[in-house]
Amino acid sequence: MPMNDIKIVQSKANRLRFILPWLLDKLLPGSCLLCGGVSQDALCSSCCVRHIDWHILRCTVCAIRLPGLSHVSLCGTCLSHPPSFDATFAATDYAPPIDHLVQHLKFQARLPLAKAFGRILSDMPTPQAMPDLLLAVPLSLERLAERGFNQSLEIARTLAHRWNLPMSGTVCVRVKHTQAQASLPLHQRRVNMRHAYAVQNSRLIANKRVGIVDDVMTTGHTLDELAQCLKRHGATHVTNFVVARTPMR
Ligand SMILES: [Zn+2]
Ligand SMILES: [Zn+2]
Numbered sequence: 001m002p003m004n005d006i007k008i009v010q011s012k013a014n015r016l017r018f019i020l021p022w023l024l025d026k027l028l029p030g031s032c033l034l035c036g037g038v039s040q041d042a043l044c045s046s047c048c049v050r051h052i053d054w055h056i057l058r059c060t061v062c063a064i065r066l067p068g069l070s071h072v073s074l075c076g077t078c079l080s081h082p083p084s085f086d087a088t089f090a091a092t093d094y095a096p097p098i099d100h101l102v103q104h105l106k107f108q109a110r111l112p113l114a115k116a117f118g119r120i121l122s123d124m125p126t127p128q129a130m131p132d133l134l135l136a137v138p139l140s141l142e143r144l145a146e147r148g149f150n151q152s153l154e155i156a157r158t159l160a161h162r163w164n165l166p167m168s169g170t171v172c173v174r175v176k177h178t179q180a181q182a183s184l185p186l187h188q189r190r191v192n193m194r195h196a197y198a199v200q201n202s203r204l205i206a207n208k209r210v211g212i213v214d215d216v217m218t219t220g221h222t223l224d225e226l227a228q229c230l231k232r233h234g235a236t237h238v239t240n241f242v243v244a245r246t247p248m249r
């Protein structure tokens with residue numbers, strides 16, 4: 001089959017993969033994806049109460065869990081090697097059953113979950129200094145074509161709407177297509193992300209507090225690289241808002 005025909009077939013298959021779950025979500029009566037109970041949201045309020053815990057003691061910079069009854073607010077890594085971002089808010093740990101839901105959103109295009117995650121983030125205690133602008137971690141064009149949507153951007157839309165903040169999906173782009181971070185050993189992830197991002201319009205972020213939305217934070221290398229790039233272009237503060245944080249590095 002000629003190359004162009006293969007691309008057309010692939011893109012049709014992609015669209016179908018994206019449209020079918022969306023149609024099912026629109027047509028079927030709302031139910032919680034975890035307990036199956038009736039719910040207008042992809043996650044019902046009792047499942048949110050059961051599985052989302054904002055009150056876990058976390059490092060204020062990278063949101064890694066701190067030992068219980070800890071009197072410090074920073075982890076050892078952030079003290080010895082401060083990252084480029086200034087703070088991270090995480091709604092919960094990347095652990096069952098939330099990890100399955102994140103994968104459902106990403107790989108099965110369950111977009112109502114993005115809305116539910118955005119709402120969960122918006123209900124967290126808000127930072128003292130709110131960002132001036134929200135961005136989502138950008139995907140490479142190749143990854144975007146393969147997936148059909150950027151899950152972080154979908155989460156950011158709801159968060160921006162509920163916090164009444166401006167959001168941009170174009171200020172910053174991913175210029176390097178690399179292997180997925182999750183497929184690499186931890187020590188290779190920083191190198192994999194080097195020079196991965198570029199700012200297209202510095203004017204929009206210069207002297208601004210920027211909030212970055214992401215679905216999962218694991219080592220933090222992706223967010224660190226992005227924050228470094230934003231600060232090179234004049235952002236004064238960078239705060240991450242992530243749905244799920246891995247409990248350990
Ligand atoms: Zn439920
Ligand atoms: Zn930390």
